[in-house]
Amino acid sequence: MSKTTLAAIAAVSAGAGAAITATMYSLRSSDRKGDLESKTISTTTTTVSNSPTASAPIPIPANQIFKPPAPATGLSTSAPATLGPAPVDPSGLFEYGFPGPVADVATRHALISSFDRRLRNPHWVVEHITPASLAQRDGDRKHSVFLEDEAVPENFRAKLKDYFRSGYDRGHQVPAADAKWSQRAMDETFYLTNMCPQVGEGFNRDYWAHFEDFCRRLTVRYPSVRIVTGPLYLPKKDPVDNKWYVRYEVIGNPPNVAVPTHFYKVIFAEDGTVGGNVAIGAFVLPNAKIPNEKPITDFEVPVEAVERASGLEFATKLPMQRRKRLCADTTCALVIREYAERQKAFAKPAGKQ
Template sequence: MTRNPNWVAEHITPASLAMNNADRKHSVFVEDASVPAMFRAKLADYVRSGYDRGHQVPAADAKWSQSAMDETFLLTNMCPQVGDGFNRDYWAHFEDFCRRLTNKYPSVRIVTGPLYLPKRDPTDGKWRVTYEVIGNPPNVAVPTHFYKVIYGEQTPDSGSSAPVALGAFVLPNAPIDNSKSLADFEVPVEAVERASGLEFVSRLPTARRKRLCGEVKCDILAREFNKHMKKLDFAPREKALPSSSGR
């Protein structure tokens, strides 16, 4: 048991992102009481762990109500993420890329989650899955990677025959230079399905699928993102926890 969510899903639109009915300053990280205590991630697990409590659904995507934003602070929406260079940098810019897609697509659906990928051992050439576990006792697995599967739709109607711009990305849970192109992390959606054990396009006919990075420039805008967040007066992302910080 990793005590992390296997996946989270969200639906953003120009209208949902334009709402401003919530303030991140009023939200606090909380354990999810719907999960039995022995199986849930706890606030104490992150204390002095060196990792951020990394949102899977970003708080900035849930501004339509304070309760919606508060729910993004449940630990069932968190995974341990490297802070400097990732959660507070490249990953945040990736989240902003997803929001900017609503400039082109009236409906954007995003599935996000952790991965635990194998790595070849240089000593014997064998592939092994190894990852850190944080907490005392050790409870919460630290993912090696994170994925996003993105659907850009011109219409949210599930019965539509319109094409869907589909993009799948896998990023290491490690510092990434902001000069790195997001397209470098693009993978076939089938690769994410194999690694996660989840199906993402089984009900989407092949004829309707279009490559997202063939429709838009898959890149981050770090400088523009920082200006935008200052304008919104969003609190900076937490630093790796020195003393504090689904399923």
């Protein structure tokens, strides 16, 4: 197999049926927990002052400590071989507070999410589905309502009014249909920390819903399926100056919530054995109308493409010999169902959110 491959992410225009392909990255190819109490944690990166007069050091995770850089090469021969005590102490600023960024990580019954305060959307949302979880039907969507997540400070929170008359759906990242095993679990999928603005007709209520159904149907073949879902903000080439720009809408008054250009899903389909194989599939879909007849394989990309676009890592601890490509291990195809008509039954009375 060739050691290098080009990952092409397909983008669909706002006009149904029109397609644009944007070549994004040059990549290396490869074949490459029980019932939890609901809680939210904020994680930050901090550092420790090197000043001998500094106050007690701030504890930080070992993996967030950056080692001093190696001695630079190519310095002037007249430069001293070693440096004395540093005349500056940048970390002294942290006595007044650490600026961030902060990720609000929420652990709920059917999902774990990491919230991006700047864009008011999740970085990622993780879920786990099994044949048993999908077989239980103790939750009913008609009893659930959309909720602002009060665990996020109000200044950084996505709010219901941000979506009002925005022209976008409050699009679940972990779908409510994946949490029917418990009413509480389903209710928790309606927090806005599990939502992004999504194009409704032709995407959230159509193609994206069929894609979510595809993920559920994977449990027919695989006893355990784990999925990471989240937004992307990808560049597009300007036809005038041929330069690449990242451009996205922001909704709300004042503008608060970014409208993603694309969404990704990284799927881990496990064979159910200890140390067994994991079939991985990565997909990037544009936040736009997509014709139902378009194959889902048109949106398949290498996992590395999602990593490079999102700044996240997805399988660093999974050995290469245990990895399979999902669409080579099973058939990747959508079953088209009329979700839009079905969802009309869940509409709330006028004036309710």
